[in-house]
Amino acid sequence: MKNYKLIPKITLWTLLALGIVVIAMFFLGGSQGTLEVAGDFLDIPKYSDLFLVWNYVLVGLAVLITLCVLVVKLCSDFKYNPKRAIRSLCVVVGAIVLCAVCWMMGSPEEIKIIGYEGTDNVGFWAQLSDAVMYLCYILFGATIITLIWGAIFTKTRK
Numbered sequence: 001m002k003n004y005k006l007i008p009k010i011t012l013w014t015l016l017a018l019g020i021v022v023i024a025m026f027f028l029g030g031s032q033g034t035l036e037v038a039g040d041f042l043d044i045p046k047y048s049d050l051f052l053v054w055n056y057v058l059v060g061l062a063v064l065i066t067l068c069v070l071v072v073k074l075c076s077d078f079k080y081n082p083k084r085a086i087r088s089l090c091v092v093v094g095a096i097v098l099c100a101v102c103w104m105m106g107s108p109e110e111i112k113i114i115g116y117e118g119t120d121n122v123g124f125w126a127q128l129s130d131a132v133m134y135l136c137y138i139l140f141g142a143t144i145i146t147l148i149w150g151a152i153f154t155k156t157r158k
Contacts, residue, residue, distance in 0.1 A: 015061075019054065026051040035115040044115060059132050067095060099135065106130030 031043035045051075070092045077085035106127035113121055121129075 015058075019058070022047070022050055022054045037114055042114070056132065059136065063095075063099070063135075067092065070095065098138065099131075102131040102134040102138065103127065105134050 025047040026045055029045065029047045032046050033044055034041040035044055036042075070088060074085055074088040074092060077088050107130055108123050108127045111121040111126050111129065
């Protein structure tokens with residue numbers, strides 16, 4: 001039983017270490033050259049794709065883990081406390097609706113990226129990028145509001 005408690009800690013530390021390595025590679029990994037834009041020379045980071053893929057993986061993991069935990073809690077609650085299960089079901093439906101709203105807010109139109117000539121900035125991938133950014137903005141804002149509310153609630157409760 002003791003070893004099972006180590007798995008989340010090891011996983012979190014591994015993800016943190018990989019995130020630090022990816023960020024370091026992106027910012028310190030050099031450039032693929034320069035690009036002239038309006039008379040200015042801009043560096044093209046060498047590991048932009050790695051950085052973007054890492055962000056997609058983290059957002060995907062967060063969404064997947066959150067939904068899995070909610071579904072397991074929902075199943076457990078239906079067995080022992082049906083009233084609480086309805087609240088859990090509302091949270092699952094809310095998460096799905098939030099993802100759907102973010103997807104609809106995204107645009108499949110081409111994202112203008114200076115110096116990029118590929119096809120991954122139009123259609124599905126452009127809409128997915130927009131949706132992930134909107135989802136991150138909304139979740140970040142909700143986190144800040146929750147932290148402030150939690151601090152106020154804790155102080156007023158004492």
